[in-house]
Amino acid sequence: MKNNFITYFLLAMLMACNGVDSSYNKPTQSTESDAAVEYKEAAETQVADETLPPVETREANSDYQPAFKGQTRVAGVKTTTPYKVVLITEDLRSPWGAAALSDGRLLVTEKAGTMRIVDIDTGQVSEAISGLPEVDDRGQGGLLGLALAPDFESSRMVYWVFSERVKGGNHTAVAKGRLADNEARIEGAEVIYRATPTYDGKLHYGGRIVFDQDGDLFVSIGERSDRETRVKAQDLSVSIGSIIHITTEGEPVSDNPFIDLDDALAEIYSYGHRNPQGLAFHPVTGELWSGEFGPRGGDELNLIKPGNNYGWPVITYGIEYMGAAIGDPVIQQKEGMEQPVYYWDPVLSPSGMTFYSGTNIPEWENNLFMGGLNSSHIARLVIEDNRVVGEERLLTDKGERFRDVIQGNDGALYTITDAGNLYKIDKQ
Ligand SMILES: [Ca+2]
Numbered sequence: 001m002k003n004n005f006i007t008y009f010l011l012a013m014l015m016a017c018n019g020v021d022s023s024y025n026k027p028t029q030s031t032e033s034d035a036a037v038e039y040k041e042a043a044e045t046q047v048a049d050e051t052l053p054p055v056e057t058r059e060a061n062s063d064y065q066p067a068f069k070g071q072t073r074v075a076g077v078k079t080t081t082p083y084k085v086v087l088i089t090e091d092l093r094s095p096w097g098a099a100a101l102s103d104g105r106l107l108v109t110e111k112a113g114t115m116r117i118v119d120i121d122t123g124q125v126s127e128a129i130s131g132l133p134e135v136d137d138r139g140q141g142g143l144l145g146l147a148l149a150p151d152f153e154s155s156r157m158v159y160w161v162f163s164e165r166v167k168g169g170n171h172t173a174v175a176k177g178r179l180a181d182n183e184a185r186i187e188g189a190e191v192i193y194r195a196t197p198t199y200d201g202k203l204h205y206g207g208r209i210v211f212d213q214d215g216d217l218f219v220s221i222g223e224r225s226d227r228e229t230r231v232k233a234q235d236l237s238v239s240i241g242s243i244i245h246i247t248t249e250g251e252p253v254s255d256n257p258f259i260d261l262d263d264a265l266a267e268i269y270s271y272g273h274r275n276p277q278g279l280a281f282h283p284v285t286g287e288l289w290s291g292e293f294g295p296r297g298g299d300e301l302n303l304i305k306p307g308n309n310y311g312w313p314v315i316t317y318g319i320e321y322m323g324a325a326i327g328d329p330v331i332q333q334k335e336g337m338e339q340p341v342y343y344w345d346p347v348l349s350p351s352g353m354t355f356y357s358g359t360n361i362p363e364w365e366n367n368l369f370m371g372g373l374n375s376s377h378i379a380r381l382v383i384e385d386n387r388v389v390g391e392e393r394l395l396t397d398k399g400e401r402f403r404d405v406i407q408g409n410d411g412a413l414y415t416i417t418d419a420g421n422l423y424k425i426d427k428q
Contacts, residue, residue: 016082023321035080043299052076055393061297062325064332066319067339070387072317074342077382077390081361085395087421088414089123090306092116095416096207097145097160097352100408101281102153106336107179108416109160111142117183118422120408131185133175136165139202144172145279145352147209147217149248158186159206159248169200172207172221172240193267195221195239199229206292208279208352212245216253217245218269218288220276221296223312230313233272236264241312243276243290243304246267257307272337276302278353283366287386289341289351291370294318295326297345301370302338303386311337317345319340342388347374352404358411360427369394371402371415377423378402378415397424 054073066072094111101107106118114128115137135143139260141163149157156179179190179339204222211217223233223241233241236258244267245253252259252266259266278291288304298318302310313332316326333339353370368381376399382390395402400417408414412426 026299086424091125092420109143136170144207169198171195171198174204204275222275242271244271274312277351283357291350299344299347300340301342360411373401
């Protein structure tokens with residue numbers, strides 16, 4: 001019991017500061033039972049099939065029951081294609097988001113407010129790119145996700161999310177600017193969107209940003225964590241706890257679900273989110289998926305559709321990090337609120353994620369890869385018909401907090417970690 005309590009306490013402390021610099025926030029190693037270790041060894045020689053046990057073997061935090069079979073702890077899978085994990089550089093400083101330039105190099109954001117370019121062939125990291133607005137990098141804040149304009153080749157426009165400090169607090173903000181021809185600075189940086197309300201806190205900013213096929217932006221915004229702000233995830237008159245859909249000028253997209261609704265912000269696309277830090281489009285269906293930090297035992301994978309309510313803090317499979325149940329009444333399902341496609345109890349701590357559309361490792365086609373922070377692994381999810389049917393843990397031996405996972409132009413996966421490392425994952 002005592003060990004369990006200590007584990008939970010450490011977990012709670014880590015979750016409370018999931019964005020804090022890893023230099024004083026060492027990743028935890030998951031505790032594994034003897035059976036799990038035995039299974040892992042046996043699995044080395046097995047091929048993937050549906051008989052593998054779920055990868056999660058630890059006790060759940062609650063006795064809540066999933067809404068459908070396969071919503072949590074699905075069968076394990078194991079990659080059979082030999083693949084290698086190569087350390088490209090360890091010289092980044094709390095990197096948060098990455099995007100591939102057309103020549104293969106990666107443009108990376110760093111939490112303290114800098115961007116750098118990494119040459120993936122030599123591992124060389126550029127000087128800090130100047131010209132970015134100041135960020136509030138206390139707690140989980142800072143320079144967060146980024147996206148390159150679809151016409152970046154000609155426009156050189158970069159879009160990014162950051163926590164902006166203003167009088168009375170801070171908020172999640174979206175900015176854009178042009179990467180100078182000499183790549184030394186961002187020119188004409190301009191804030192195009194500011195989440196509401198401004199709040200004096202250091203947690204749950206969300207922070208991913210992706211372009212859709214029409215050239216508009218989806219941005220995930222956290223609910224700022226505290227009890228007084230979390231309820232606003234259900235409030236359409238503010239944008240915290242939502243995923244917004246805006247133009248490159250920061251205006252609501254004209255066919256957004258609440259565009260004609262009085263007292264609702266027209267930029268909101270979906271709501272009832274806690275701290276969504278993953279956004280990615282499925283390469284075949286084109287649908288938007290999001291990973292979200294839930295409370296203890298309630299991390300979620302959601303399929304995002306316009307106007308949907310994802311339930312926080314009314315329904316959740318998690319409990320408070322200090323142990324109390326959440327909700328009044330305490331429920332996990334409710335009419336009119338979306339169920340997660342998948343959830344983790346204990347948690348994954350899901351940050352950046354991407355679907356694999358490369359051909360180097362054929363069995364990974366259309367699989368989802370999600371970076372886990374305090375779980376210290378990348379989750380590989382096999383998805384069929386919008387359901388998770390297989391789960392694998394990758395890079396478990398690294399002891400890293402995986403902040404983002406992207407696919408490079410070479411079809412390999414790249415992942416950045418809070419410790420400042422960039423790894424390439426590709427076939428042998
Ligand atoms: Ca939810």
